[in-house]
Amino acid sequence: MTRFFESYEADPARFFDEVISKEGIPRQHYDKLLHRFGQFSLDDIKARRQIVNIFFRNQGITFTVYGVEEGIERIFPFDLIPRVVPANEWQTIEKGLIQRITALNAFLHDIYHGQKILKDKVIPAELVLGSKHFRREFVGINPPLGIYIHVTGSDIIRDGEGNYLVLEDNLRTPSGVSYMLQNRQAMKRAFPVLFEKYKIRPIENYPQELLRTLQEISPVRRNEPNVVVLTPGIYNSAYFEHSFLARQMGVELTEGKDLVVNNNKVYTRTTRGLERVDVIYRRVDDDYLDPLVFRPDSKLGVAGLINAYRKGNVALANAIGAGVADDKVIYSFTPDIIKYYLGEDPILQIVPTWLPSKPAHLKYILENLDTLVVKAANESGGYGMLIGPESTVAEQEKFAEMIVANPRNYIAQPTISLSRHPSFFNDSDIFGCHIDLRPYVLYGKTVTIVPGGLTRVALKRGSLVVNSSQGGGSKDTWVVDE
Amino acid sequence: MLSRVAESLFWMSRYFERAENTARFLDVNFNLLLDLNNITHTENPNYWIALILVTSDRERFNDLYKEYNAHTVTDYLVFNKNNPNSITSCIGLARENARSIIESISSEMWEQVNNLYHYLQSVTPQFVHNDPYSFYKEIKNSSHLFQGITDNTFSHNEGWDFIQIAKYLERTDNIARLIDVKYHMLLPELHSSLEESEDSTDIVAGSVDIIQWMAVLKSCSALEAFRKVYLSKIDPDNILRFLILDRSFPRSINFSVCAAEDALWRISGSSRHRYVNNADRLIGKMEAELSYTSIEDIYSKGLHLYLADLEQRLVKIGEQVHLTYFAYHTPEIEPQDVEEALPFTGVAGGRANWSQAQQQQQQ
Numbered sequence: 001m002t003r004f005f006e007s008y009e010a011d012p013a014r015f016f017d018e019v020i021s022k023e024g025i026p027r028q029h030y031d032k033l034l035h036r037f038g039q040f041s042l043d044d045i046k047a048r049r050q051i052v053n054i055f056f057r058n059q060g061i062t063f064t065v066y067g068v069e070e071g072i073e074r075i076f077p078f079d080l081i082p083r084v085v086p087a088n089e090w091q092t093i094e095k096g097l098i099q100r101i102t103a104l105n106a107f108l109h110d111i112y113h114g115q116k117i118l119k120d121k122v123i124p125a126e127l128v129l130g131s132k133h134f135r136r137e138f139v140g141i142n143p144p145l146g147i148y149i150h151v152t153g154s155d156i157i158r159d160g161e162g163n164y165l166v167l168e169d170n171l172r173t174p175s176g177v178s179y180m181l182q183n184r185q186a187m188k189r190a191f192p193v194l195f196e197k198y199k200i201r202p203i204e205n206y207p208q209e210l211l212r213t214l215q216e217i218s219p220v221r222r223n224e225p226n227v228v229v230l231t232p233g234i235y236n237s238a239y240f241e242h243s244f245l246a247r248q249m250g251v252e253l254t255e256g257k258d259l260v261v262n263n264n265k266v267y268t269r270t271t272r273g274l275e276r277v278d279v280i281y282r283r284v285d286d287d288y289l290d291p292l293v294f295r296p297d298s299k300l301g302v303a304g305l306i307n308a309y310r311k312g313n314v315a316l317a318n319a320i321g322a323g324v325a326d327d328k329v330i331y332s333f334t335p336d337i338i339k340y341y342l343g344e345d346p347i348l349q350i351v352p353t354w355l356p357s358k359p360a361h362l363k364y365i366l367e368n369l370d371t372l373v374v375k376a377a378n379e380s381g382g383y384g385m386l387i388g389p390e391s392t393v394a395e396q397e398k399f400a401e402m403i404v405a406n407p408r409n410y411i412a413q414p415t416i417s418l419s420r421h422p423s424f425f426n427d428s429d430i431f432g433c434h435i436d437l438r439p440y441v442l443y444g445k446t447v448t449i450v451p452g453g454l455t456r457v458a459l460k461r462g463s464l465v466v467n468s469s470q471g472g473g474s475k476d477t478w479v480v481d482e
Numbered sequence: 483m484l485s486r487v488a489e490s491l492f493w494m495s496r497y498f499e500r501a502e503n504t505a506r507f508l509d510v511n512f513n514l515l516l517d518l519n520n521i522t523h524t525e526n527p528n529y530w531i532a533l534i535l536v537t538s539d540r541e542r543f544n545d546l547y548k549e550y551n552a553h554t555v556t557d558y559l560v561f562n563k564n565n566p567n568s569i570t571s572c573i574g575l576a577r578e579n580a581r582s583i584i585e586s587i588s589s590e591m592w593e594q595v596n597n598l599y600h601y602l603q604s605v606t607p608q609f610v611h612n613d614p615y616s617f618y619k620e621i622k623n624s625s626h627l628f629q630g631i632t633d634n635t636f637s638h639n640e641g642w643d644f645i646q647i648a649k650y651l652e653r654t655d656n657i658a659r660l661i662d663v664k665y666h667m668l669l670p671e672l673h674s675s676l677e678e679s680e681d682s683t684d685i686v687a688g689s690v691d692i693i694q695w696m697a698v699l700k701s702c703s704a705l706e707a708f709r710k711v712y713l714s715k716i717d718p719d720n721i722l723r724f725l726i727l728d729r730s731f732p733r734s735i736n737f738s739v740c741a742a743e744d745a746l747w748r749i750s751g752s753s754r755h756r757y758v759n760n761a762d763r764l765i766g767k768m769e770a771e772l773s774y775t776s777i778e779d780i781y782s783k784g785l786h787l788y789l790a791d792l793e794q795r796l797v798k799i800g801e802q803v804h805l806t807y808f809a810y811h812t813p814e815i816e817p818q819d820v821e822e823a824l825p826f827t828g829v830a831g832g833r834a835n836w837s838q839a840q841q842q843q844q845q
Contacts, residue, residue, distance in 0.1 A: 300841065
């Protein structure tokens with residue numbers, strides 16, 4: 001019986017490996033983990049896998065894959081080997097994110113008020129005002145506490161040298177936090193001894209912190225502001241998460257048809273009549289929120305909601321129009337945004353980004369499509385992407401055409417070899433998979449980040465795409481104090 | 483409680499009960515045919531027409547099938563997805579409703595609905611044909627298990643009451659239909675065609691009649707309970723007395739109406755001399771009438787008319803429950819408008835489909 005981990009082959013020459021250093025020796029913060037896993041046989045691990053699987057199945061933790069008829073429900077693939085982040089590295093990430101989110105919020109406030117940053121020509125005005133997610137209607141509106149981005153989840157990757165880079169900011173209520181919480185529960189059941197050996201910072205208070213943040217932005221002062229979660233409904237891929245968070249916070253999970261606006265105030269329809277709502281944690285896109293203002297064909301929204309919001313009678317998290325700051329084109333200006341509003345250098349760097357809307361960049365992009373990653377500016381979930389080294393010439397030509405036709409809609413970045421981490425999920429062998437990290441940032445009266453986040457894993461051998469819709473999985477993430 | 487949550491609890495419960503009742507009809511019909519095999523023509527399609535009459539959608543059936551026999555009727559009532567009342571459709575809709583309120587029900591309740599749903603996906607028509615007894619028993623037991631789980635894992639407050647209302651309204655409706663079908667079988671033209679056997683004598687006719695009435699009792703699990711009250715005096719008067727007017731048997735009309743009334747009154751705080759809304763008034767009226775009705779009163783009105791009237795009134799009660807609790811109107815809209823705008827369709831379970839594409843588009 002081979003001992004677990006003996007078969008693992010890191011490739012530190014080609015990739016930054018989270019566990020094995022360039023010199024081929026294990027990093028110190030993984031010592032206890034390797035020691036413990038070293039005591040396991042394959043059968044031991046399989047037994048623990050069983051515990052985890054039963055846990056997930058009983059919890060009904062599934063996501064929905066689109067494009068297949070009726071939408072197939074699958075269990076989110078879970079990788080048993082946790083990721084360990086030492087406290088000093090976490091400190092950098094935490095500081096960097098607080099800096100970044102603070103600056104992005106200042107940017108949003110500016111864009112929807114004086115637009116100083118545009119007048120000072122730090123960013124070309126047409127890029128901001130022409131963004132699909134810029135909401136002209138909300139210029140001059142003051143959201144409670146001046147906050148636009150209450151819940152965010154920036155995706156962080158590590159390059160070949162192990163530097164933490166921000167890959168994108170998800171400012172329109174990102175999903176995945178329920179997996180972060182459930183992964184931790186599952187690991188506690190399967191590996192209780194490891195939890196005794198490490199000082200792992202807890203994340204279990206996330207739902208309370210989320211509720212506190214949401215209550216802090218209530219426009220109406222009362223002891224217990226009435227918070228609800230607004231979901232598109234059971235066919236949404238993140239429906240499990242919506243219901244999970246509502247349950248954990250102890251608030252109502254509502255659909256658009258549960259809410260009604262009367263006299264510019266929002267109410268839930270209950271069996272005992274109407275009940276006033278103060279804060280809506282909405283998991284519905286801007287476009288669908290109110291058929292009177294945005295898409296008239298929306299069946300998910302609430303007629304009159306936007307007027308209630310404008311009057312300051314209800315708070316929305318996140319605020320309408322926040323998406324303009326996570327447009328991938330605006331992303332390339334985020335270092336300038338941080339400098340402009342905070343006068344500081346960015347703590348976390350971004351991935352170098354070329355914009356086809358600049359003629360010099362366009363030429364470079366078209367000449368190097370086989371090595372670059374091209375992304376649509378406003379897509380998410382790994383859709384609408386070209387990964388140069390993995391693409392065919394025909395695909396490259398198709399993208400070249402689309403880029404030239406609509407340069408504002410695309411960006412290009414070098415193909416970054418995401419860091420790798422040993423993964424075990426197919427129950428036969430252990431191999432290196434590319435990973436990223438999505439910490440969740442809460443912004444109320446203060447900025448709070450629960451230590452850790454969701455580490456997403458590209459479980460297909462060699463794949464760089466970590467999105468759950470594209471065959472990605474996840475693993476637990478431990479921020480440890482020495 | 484959110485109106486939508488209450489409504490989904492209501493329909494989850496109602497569809498579950500409907501599936502169980504359909505299983506009961508089918509199960510008993512198979513047994514009935516075995517019992518009658520020696521004394522009358524069991525290939526006679528009228529035995530199967532009766533089952534379609536219970537669910538009163540003869541037209542839809544005729545659109546889909548050419549004849550009435552064990553295969554077509556079973557397929558229609560168990561598997562057919564175009565039949566919203568087939569067992570598969572009902573459990574699918576019960577699950578859909580449960581899924582939309584998964585944070586409100588107990589996880590054990592969800593698991594039970596989900597298990598039955600997946601069981602039905604795995605069953606083939608051949609399996610049901612070979613062993614109908616086991617199949618229908620599985621459906622009935624699953625339903626009982628669901629009710630037991632609900633009683634023991636779900637708080638007995640408003641939500642639980644909506645589950646009870648739905649269950650007992652559905653059950654009342656089904657008992658009424660079942661008795662009515664027996665009445666249909668006794669209609670001259672059907673009756674004569676069922677008794678066309680060569681040695682058709684009064685004695686045979688009488689025993690066929692008794693066997694049919696026993697089948698009605700059995701499909702309500704009522705044969706044993708009946709015997710404890712009336713011993714072996716299986717005559718139509720006693721059977722009707724038992725199934726309609728008995729106050730202690732859980733599958734009698736009177737019992738079910740009382741149970742629905744209790745649940746409705748608990749929600750609103752109505753009492754015997756003071757009703758709060760129309761749903762409470764109508765159910766109270768029905769319960770009071772049942773309490774003081776004799777079997778002779780029913781005969782004097784005519785059994786079929788009596789049952790048809792009862793079914794109509796049940797629909798009215800369902801409408802009022804809908805208007806009072808589920809279709810909560812905004813202050814500007816008068817209740818009359820609500821009635822026009824939101825007709826009581828009875829297919830709430832299908833409501834989730836209409837916005838499926840948009841729900842999926844959200845990030």
